[in-house]
Amino acid sequence: MRRMSNYLNLVLVSSNGEKTDTLKTKPVKITNNKGKSDTIAVGDLVKGDVVKVYNASSKGKFLASTTSKGKSATLTVKQLGLKSGKIYISIKRANQLESARFAVFYTV
Numbered sequence: 004m005r006r007m008s009n010y011l012n013l014v015l016v017s018s019n020g021e022k023t024d025t026l027k028t029k030p031v032k033i034t035n036n037k038g039k040s041d042t043i044a045v046g047d048l049v050k051g052d053v054v055k056v057y058n059a060s061s062k063g064k065f066l067a068s069t070t071s072k073g074k075s076a077t078l079t080v081k082q083l084g085l086k087s088g089k090i091y092i093s094i095k096r097a098n099q100l101e102s103a104r105f106a107v108f109y110t111v
Contacts (some may be wrong), residue, residue: 023094023102025073030075031092032095033109035083041109043067043078045092054078060091060104078082 030046048071052063056066056078067078083090091104 021099023096023099025105026092026094027103031107033083033090033110035087035109035110037085037111040079040081041083043080043090043092045071045078045094045105046074046075047049048050048074048076048094049096050074052076053099053101054091055095056080057093057104060106066090071103084110085111 026045026047032044034042034044034052034102038043043056048054050071050073052071053068054071054076055068058064066080066083069076069078087108089106089108091106093102093104095101
């Protein structure tokens with residue numbers, strides 16, 4: 004009778020599952036145009052970061068998304084609003100979960 008040994012293979016996994024750190028509001032510039040699409044410029048990014056814009060801190064309406072090609076990204080939204088307000092931005096870095104949303108205020 005031949006005896007077989009069982010071997011356990013261990014695989015090291017990177018720290019996937021950590022939330023991406025939220026950005027400070029300083030690297031975000033919002034241009035709320037009258038009569039044409041609005042722009043949202045976000046800095047302090049890493050190539051491949053996914054930037055998402057919402058109208059609420061949780062749930063709410065998804066407004067726009069883009070993947071950065073470098074240290075910054077610009078998103079276009081048809082119209083944020085005719086009055087001052089705020090939007091919420093999240094960042095998702097490679098191998099990490101989406102960050103918490105953070106508010107950025109804009110004016111007319």
